[in-house]
Amino acid sequence: MDLRKLKTLIDLVxxxxxxxxxxxxxxxxxxIVKQSTAPAMVMAAHYPGQPMAHPAPAAPVAAAAPAAPVAEVITGHVVKSPMVGTFYRASNPGAKALADVGTVIKKGQSVCIIEAMKIMNEIESDVDGTVTKVFVENGQAVEYGQPLFIIE
Structure with a gap:
């Protein structure tokens, strides 16, 4: 694998x-493994006919360093972003949020707005239930498929 291809993969990760x-x-x-405190780095590369390359040893971790985040178990239905854009919780600044933790939602009800190319797109729930978690802050950029809400 050539160096340009490897650099491209590292940048993508x-x-x-x-x-x-x-x-x-x-x-x-x-x-290639992305660590939370450092950019992506090549952890191991092996090419037939060459000795196995070993990554440089990591710097010692201070005793006060925070523990690695634990994977969160998600229960309920996850409402994901159908597009790339800017997430808004309300229809206009200062208005009440369309969906907040504890809000009872009906199927087809608007839960947020995503602005994409200056067009405001209302995102509707595809299930009935109660919002138990909001993953995104108002005004934050979102990607396609990014979790927005959990509805149980």
Missing amino acids: SESNVSELEITEADGKVR
Whole structure:
């Protein structure tokens, strides 16, 4: 695998929500892991006929360093962003949020607005239930498929 291709893969991982990428090709295997405190880095690369490359040892971790985040178990229905844009909780500034934790939602009811290319798109719930979690802050950029709400 050439250096340009490897750099492109590292850049893609560092700029995306992907935390780990492993690619195996005929000429070798590469595994890229994004760490929360550092940009993406090549963890191991092995090419047939060459000795196994080992990553440089990591700096010692201070005793006061926060623990790695624990994966959260999600129960209920996740409402995901159908597009890339800017997330808004209300129809205009100062208005009451369309959906907040504890709000009872009916199928087809608007839960938020996503602005994309200066067009305001109302996002509707596809299930009945109660909002139990809001993942996104007002005015935050969202990506396609990003979780917005949990409705139980």
